[in-house]
Amino acid sequence: MxxxxxxxxxxxxxxxxxxxxxxxxxxxxxxxSGDGRPIMLCARRDDPVGRWRLGLARLGADRFEWFSIVGPSLRPEVSWQRGELDLGTPEPLADPIPGLADPVAVRGGTKGSMCEFAFAPAAYTAIRAWLESSPPGYNVNVA
Missing domain, CATH: 1.20.5 (Single alpha-helices involved in coiled-coils or other helix-helix interfaces)
Structure with a gap:
């Protein structure tokens, strides 16, 4: 040749x-995002001084799931139950994160595992609204 x-x-x-x-x-x-569930860009870090990892956040009926942006896995890397997830107040983030315009940082997680999230402001509003609304079937007999 x-x-x-x-x-x-x-x-x-x-x-x-x-x-x-x-x-x-x-x-x-x-x-x-195949079954029509909302999906958005979201960065996450476990250590307050660690580096941000960009990923995809998916909202389900009863779960908040986070997928790494790169990687072969089709399963969420981390998943939280809707009723157990607690998000703090958003604070403007000084560090630029590629892919997120004017991100806000939010401390959140469950009682046992806390981490920090970075969302675009509109994505944070959507997650907060999802978190504060009732999950399907929850308290259905309230009169």
Whole structure:
């Protein structure tokens, strides 16, 4: 084989890998939000001085789930029950997070595991409204 053919094969393989990776990211995102549940960008960090990890937050009927933005897993990395999740007050975030415009930081979690979230202001409003509304079937016999 000539060097030109080898170069063409290597370039074709690289293009195929890039297209395959982009297709996987697109398909994973479609799968995560496939059944029409709201999904939004959200950063999370466990340590107040640690680095932010960008991910996807998904709201279900009774769960708040967080997926890493990159990775092969179709399962949430962390999940909280709706009735157990507690979010603090939002504070403007000075650190820029790529993908989040003017993010607000919120301390939240359950009694045993606390972490810090960063949302776009509109996403925080949506999560707060979801959190404060009644889950389906909760207190249905209230008159």
């Amino acid at each position: 000539t060097p030109l053919v080898v170069t063409e094969l290597v370039l074709a393989l690289l293009v195929l890998l890039v297209v395959g990776a982009l297709t996987f990211v697109w398909a994973r995102r479609r799968f995560i």
